Amino acid sequence: MILMEEFIISSVKDTSNGMQLCTLLGKTQLQLYSAAIAEPLDIVAIRDSKSDLQLEAKDITGKKAGMQDFESTITTLVSRAEMHPLQKTGIKPLDEALSSMEEKLTMLARRIMLSFISGSPIMIRFHNDGDGASGAVALYKAFEKLAKETRLGTSNCIWTMNKGVAYTLQSLSYDRLRLSPYHSVIKPLLLITDFGTLEESETAIKNAQDSMDIAWLDHHPVYDGFDSGIVHSYVNPWLEGFGSDVTAGALTCAVAGMLSGIRVKNLTKASLLSDHSAYAEDEPEPSELAVIMDAITTDASARGSNVTPKNIITTIEDESSYKLVFTQAKSQMDEAVSKGMKYLKARKAGNATVATLDYSHISENYYGYVRHGRFTSIFSDSVEAKFGPSITIVYNKSLASIRVSKELSEKLRLLSLISKMKEDTDYISNGGGHNEAASVKLEDEYAMSDFLALLYNEIESRLDD
Numbered sequence: 508m509i510l511m512e513e514f515i516i517s518s519v520k521d522t523s524n525g526m527q528l529c530t531l532l533g534k535t536q537l538q539l540y541s542a543a544i545a546e547p548l549d550i551v552a553i554r555d556s557k558s559d560l561q562l563e564a565k566d567i568t569g570k571k572a573g574m575q576d577f578e579s580t581i582t583t584l585v586s587r588a589e590m591h592p593l594q595k596t597g598i599k600p601l602d603e604a605l606s607s608m609e610e611k612l613t614m615l616a617r618r619i620m621l622s623f624i625s626g627s628p629i630m631i632r633f634h635n636d637g638d639g640a641s642g643a644v645a646l647y648k649a650f651e652k653l654a655k656e657t658r659l660g661t662s663n664c665i666w667t668m669n670k671g672v673a674y675t676l677q678s679l680s681y682d683r684l685r686l687s688p689y690h691s692v693i694k695p696l697l698l699i700t701d702f703g704t705l706e707e708s709e710t711a712i713k714n715a716q717d718s719m720d721i722a723w724l725d726h727h728p729v730y731d732g733f734d735s736g737i738v739h740s741y742v743n744p745w746l747e748g749f750g751s752d753v754t755a756g757a758l759t760c761a762v763a764g765m766l767s768g769i770r771v772k773n774l775t776k777a778s779l780l781s782d783h784s785a786y787a788e789d790e791p792e793p794s795e796l797a798v799i800m801d802a803i804t805t806d807a808s809a810r811g812s813n814v815t816p817k818n819i820i821t822t823i824e825d826e827s828s829y830k831l832v833f834t835q836a837k838s839q840m841d842e843a844v845s846k847g848m849k850y851l852k853a854r855k856a857g858n859a860t861v862a863t864l865d866y867s868h869i870s871e872n873y874y875g876y877v878r879h880g881r882f883t884s885i886f887s888d889s890v891e892a893k894f895g896p897s898i899t900i901v902y903n904k905s906l907a908s909i910r911v912s913k914e915l916s917e918k919l920r921l922l923s924l925i926s927k928m929k930e931d932t933d934y935i936s937n938g939g940g941h942n943e944a945a946s947v948k949l950e951d952e953y954a955m956s957d958f959l960a961l962l963y964n965e966i967e968s969r970l971d972d
């Protein structure tokens with residue numbers, strides 16, 4: 508007697524060679540190419556799931572599985588793929604924050620696992636900086652490990668570096684287009700890391716609900732009226748009593764660690780450094796990783812091309828590319844910072860120093876890694892090293908980027924200062940961030956000198972008290 512084993516088809520991907528790649532679920536999960544036309548929920552009977560064969564028309568029984576059968580099959584398989592414990596980073600306040608969010612992170616990881624095992628598409632969109640990239644690289648490594656363990660491929664994982672901070676209708680239509688080769692029982696999953704929490708994303712996020720589930724990891728402040736309830740999972744430290752110092756990269760690395768057990772400490776630390784989190788510690792390997800990921804993502808954004816975690820890993824693992832990218836980025840920034848130190852104008856406010864720099868001195872000569880916001884953060888470290896507690900203002904046409912030393916931030920309350928100025932004047936179009944790092948956009952660049960004069964007054968009066 509020939510033993511036949513039954514499987515349910517959970518997902519089908521049309522490939523470019525006219526074949527289908529099918530994910531089959533039974534006592535185990537496997538993927539097979541098929542020359543015959545298969546559809547989700549088709550029941551197939553094959554003789555030996557362990558030998559390397561291709562699905563044929565005779566294997567498709569013509570029977571369809573019911574949703575209940577499908578659900579109990581996938582539930583058993585997913586629960587067999589055990590979650591790994593939440594890893595400690597060794598940074599106490601960060602570990603406390605992460606463990607208080609453990610339940611939500613676990614739920615999100617389980618949703619990813621459901622898609623992974625069922626072969627349904629997982630679209631990962633990450634912010635185009637070192638924080639977003641660190642999470643994406645960690646997830647990529649996690650999927651590679653899971654693929655080995657489950658004998659599944661990763662061709663259902665689609666990577667996009669998101670240019671900008673919103674999830675737009677354009678992003679949504681592009682994502683929908685890319686779902687077209689996939690047919691799956693489990694809804695496609697969109698995983699967003701390190702961007703999107705702002706009003707500009709609302710319409711696209713709402714419209715996405717009919718074609719995809721959304722799992723979302725962010726650490727940008729939530730705005731009034733933000734409703735996280737419409738997406739499948741949303742994890743943000745601002746909703747859990749913490750703030751932006753808990754990076755999206757740290758959250759995403761935690762999820763990647765739970766999914767696969769891969770070590771995520773250095774990537775987590777790189778994300779903290781890249782975003783200038785208060786938990787960042789200057790260690791050689793994570794610092795270099797942060798610079799490299801920042802440089803690769805910025806460079807690709809400038810050229811309008813996509814970067815995948817695989818591209819990043821290739822650079823990191825090749826010694827000469829690693830050195831080249833790192834040295835170039837580092838020397839550009841060092842040069843720009845020392846130039847900035849020459850051009851800055853310093854004034855006193857109480858015991859603090861206010862350092863102001865016109866970014867046009869810098870922007871003309873540097874491209875790529877040196878960017879206004881990133882420059883301001885690194886520049887402010889040099890200002891602080893020279894002048895002690897300080898406020899660093901770097902303005903570029905109508906945009907001012909402001910950094911405040913830790914010991915001054917409580918007294919200065921930068922965010923409330925900005926909102927007061929916004930009420931008192933008519934040239935501030937928007938401003939935000941947090942009390943140690945914020946930016947202000949003016950209606951036009953000619954208002955900058957008025958803005959700076961008023962800002963100095965406000966700073967002086969707050970720091971004099």
Ligand SMILES: [Mn+2]
Nearest residue numbers: 638701755782
């Ligand atoms: Mn971030």
